[in-house]
Every structure is written in structure tokens, then in C-alpha cells.
Amino acid sequence: MATSRQAGQSGPRGILGFLESRKNIAGSACGLVGLVLTFTGVAGPYWPVVVAGLYGAGALIAPPERQPLPDFPDPSAQLSAQLDELRGDFGRLDEYLTQVELAPVAAGQVTELTGLVGALLEPGWVSEALAQDPEGVHALSRIVRQDLPEAVDSFVRARWWTRLAPGQEPPERHLERQLGLLRQEAETLAAGLREIEARRQESHTRYLEGRGPKSGGLGD
Numbered sequence: 001m002a003t004s005r006q007a008g009q010s011g012p013r014g015i016l017g018f019l020e021s022r023k024n025i026a027g028s029a030c031g032l033v034g035l036v037l038t039f040t041g042v043a044g045p046y047w048p049v050v051v052a053g054l055y056g057a058g059a060l061i062a063p064p065e066r067q068p069l070p071d072f073p074d075p076s077a078q079l080s081a082q083l084d085e086l087r088g089d090f091g092r093l094d095e096y097l098t099q100v101e102l103a104p105v106a107a108g109q110v111t112e113l114t115g116l117v118g119a120l121l122e123p124g125w126v127s128e129a130l131a132q133d134p135e136g137v138h139a140l141s142r143i144v145r146q147d148l149p150e151a152v153d154s155f156v157r158a159r160w161w162t163r164l165a166p167g168q169e170p171p172e173r174h175l176e177r178q179l180g181l182l183r184q185e186a187e188t189l190a191a192g193l194r195e196i197e198a199r200r201q202e203s204h205t206r207y208l209e210g211r212g213p214k215s216g217g218l219g220d
Contacts, residue, residue, distance in 0.1 A: 079131040090144045103172050109179035116186045151178040
């Protein structure tokens with residue numbers, strides 16, 4: 001691989017690339033200075049050495065060629081695409097939850113949690129802010145795709161066994177605790193996004209205050 005690249009660069013394209021390089025351009029410019037010194041008689045009989053030396057000095061001080069960076073996809077664009085997929089999964093989860101019979105307390109908790117998650121996933125500036133937070137997207141994805149459906153499904157299965165063998169701790173208690181923890185996690189995520197917007201607003205206020213008229217002018 002390396003040998004083939006070097007062979008390709010040593011051909012006409014390699015020569016053309018060197019002629020167009022910054023080192024050759026800078027060296028040629030300094031070499032022209034040497035020719036001017038030769039024509040004016042300053043270089044004397046040593047003009048070839050002067051011209052070659054100036055060319056070499058110009059090539060050395062020229063900035064190195066900068067290779068273009070690889071064109072990687074925008075991370076925020078990837079997160080936006082993940083949020084689009086997550087909205088679809090959340091819609092299917094919401095449809096599943098409407099078909100599950102829950103106790104009034106747990107049903108209310110599910111409604112509050114899904115309302116908060118749905119607000120965070122709503123297309124617009126909120127989801128745009130969320131798309132800048134990879135950890136937030138991961139946390140929300142975990143709630144939608146793993147934690148919430150697992151909490152409800154394990155409750156449904158435990159409730160069936162409780163009916164066969166009563167006397168155990170009601171599965172509703174575990175579900176209510178789980179839903180409370182998930183809501184706290186979603187609220188923490190929302191609070192973090194709100195804090196980002198608050199800092200942005202404060203930064204703009206400081207900018208406007210610093211841009212205002214200064215004291216000590218001619219009118220004082």
C-alpha cells in the first residue's frame with residue numbers, strides 16, 4: 001500500500017504537486033530575490049550559491065502542507081436521527097401502555113412520565129437542545145426502550161402470579177417506586193437542559209451589559 005502510494009506520487013502528479021506546493025512557491029520567491037541581487041551585482045561571482053541558498057531558506061520557512069481532514073458525519077445530525085427513531089419507538093410504547101390495565105396511582109404516574117418524555121421528544125427547539133447532549137439522548141432512549149416497558153411488563157407478570165399465590169407484597173408497590181425513579185431521572189434531564197438555556201440567557205445578558213455605554217466619557 002505505502003509502496004504503491006509512493007510510486008503514484010513520484011509520477012507526473014507528484015511533480016505537479018511539488019510545483020504547486022507552498023515550499024516550492026516560497027523557495028522560488030526567495031530565489032527570485034537572489035536573482036535580483038545577482039543582476040544588481042550584490043551577489044558577485046557567488047550568485048549560484050546565493051540563489052540556491054535563498055531558495056532553500058524559503059522552502060524551509062514555508063508552512064507545511066495541510067492535508068484535508070476526513071469528512072466525518074456531524075455528531076448532532078446523528079443524534080437528531082436517533083431522536084427521530086426514538087419518537088417512533090415512543091409512539092409504539094405509548095400505544096402499548098394504553099392497552100395495559102393499571103391501578104389508578106400507577107396509571108397516573110405513567111401518564112405524568114410519558115407526558116414529560118413526550119415533551120422532551122417534541123420536534124422543535126427542545127429536541128434540538130437535547131440533540132446536543134449525547135448522554136441525555138442515551139438516558140431518554142433507555143427509559144423508552146428498556147426501563148419503562150420492563151417495569152410495566154414485570155408488573156403484569158408478577159400480578160398474575162400474585163393472584164395464584166396471594167399473601168406476597170403487592171406488585172403495585174414495586175411498579176410505583178420504579179415509575180417514581182424513572183420520573184426523577186426524566187426530570188433531572190429536563191432540569192439539565194433548562195440549566196443550559198439559563199446559562200445561555202445569562203451569557204447574553206452579560207454580553208449586552210458589556211456592550212453598553214462606558215462611564216468616564218465626554219459627557220461626565
